[in-house]
Amino acid sequence: MYKSGLIELEVVLAVARLGGFRVAARELGMSSTALSRAIAQLENRLGVRIFNRTTRSVALTEAGEQFVVAVGPALSEIQQAMSAVNSRRATPTGTLRLNCAVGAARAILVPVVLEYLRRFPTMSVDIVTEAHFVDIVSKGFDAGIRTANDVPRDMIAVPFGGALNFSVVAAPSYFSKYKKPRTPMDLMSHQCIRARWPSGTLYRWEFERRGEKLALDVPGDLTVDDPTLMRDAAIAGAGVAYLWDAPVADELAAGRLVAVLNDWTVTSAALCLYYPDRRNVSAALRAFIELLRERMDR
Numbered sequence: 001m002y003k004s005g006l007i008e009l010e011v012v013l014a015v016a017r018l019g020g021f022r023v024a025a026r027e028l029g030m031s032s033t034a035l036s037r038a039i040a041q042l043e044n045r046l047g048v049r050i051f052n053r054t055t056r057s058v059a060l061t062e063a064g065e066q067f068v069v070a071v072g073p074a075l076s077e078i079q080q081a082m083s084a085v086n087s088r089r090a091t092p093t094g095t096l097r098l099n100c101a102v103g104a105a106r107a108i109l110v111p112v113v114l115e116y117l118r119r120f121p122t123m124s125v126d127i128v129t130e131a132h133f134v135d136i137v138s139k140g141f142d143a144g145i146r147t148a149n150d151v152p153r154d155m156i157a158v159p160f161g162g163a164l165n166f167s168v169v170a171a172p173s174y175f176s177k178y179k180k181p182r183t184p185m186d187l188m189s190h191q192c193i194r195a196r197w198p199s200g201t202l203y204r205w206e207f208e209r210r211g212e213k214l215a216l217d218v219p220g221d222l223t224v225d226d227p228t229l230m231r232d233a234a235i236a237g238a239g240v241a242y243l244w245d246a247p248v249a250d251e252l253a254a255g256r257l258v259a260v261l262n263d264w265t266v267t268s269a270a271l272c273l274y275y276p277d278r279r280n281v282s283a284a285l286r287a288f289i290e291l292l293r294e295r296m297d298r
Contacts, residue, residue, distance in 0.1 A: 013072055046067075098143055227247060
C-alpha cells in the first residue's frame, strides 16, 4: 500500500504533471480511488478546488496553479533531504521483491542473489518469475529484470552482463540419428522444439550471417513456453532447441548438448534491472544494484 506523510502534495503534483488521475495513480503505486480521496481531502481542508475535472479531462484551477508553483520546489527539497538521509543507512533491511523471466533468474541467482543474502543477513529476497510482462509498480515489486529492448521507457534501466548470445543445440543422441544442420534452412527437415510467446504466438527462430537475415517458423511436434523445458527436452534428445546460451553453458561444456550453426546465431540486447524513476532508491535496492554490477560485469 502507498504510504507517505506527503501523500496529498505528491498526488497533486503528479496529477498536474501527468494530466490524469489514472496515470498518476499508476506512477504512485496507488489506486485511483485512493488518489481521488487524497485530493478531495486536501481541497476540503484548503476550502478551494485545485482541479476542474470532467469525464474527459483534468485541469488545474487558478488556485491550483498557484498552489503547484508554491509547493513544487518545497516538496522537491523535502524529498531530496529524505533521500539523503535514507542513503546514509548502512545496512539494508526488509524484503527486496524482483520480477523477471526464468532465464534472468537463473543468471543472477547464484552469483548475485545468494551473495546478497550472505552480505546482508537482515534482508530477504522474493523473486517472482513470469514470462509475460507486468506493471512492477502496481504489483508491488521493487525492480524487474528484462532485456534492454523490453524495459518500459519511463523506467531507470541498469544494464548488466553484456549482450546475450544464442545457440542452436541438441543432444548427441539426437545427432546420432539426424545429420547436423549446416544452414538454417536445413532445420526445416528436423524436429525442432518450438517456443511460444506469452501472447500465444510462436517464436520464429532468428539467424544472421554477413548481412543475410532469416526468421524461420521451424517445424516440430513439441511446443513449450519456458526455456528450462526447452533445455530439458533437448537434453533428452527430443529435438533441436534455440536458446540463450548462458542456461546451457554447463550442458555444452559437459557434452550433454552440442551447438550447431554457430556462424548463424545472433546476439540480443543485454539484460537490464529496471525500477521507477520517480521513487527514491532504497538502500536495499541500491546495494543490490551495486552487487549486480560487481558480479555480472566482470
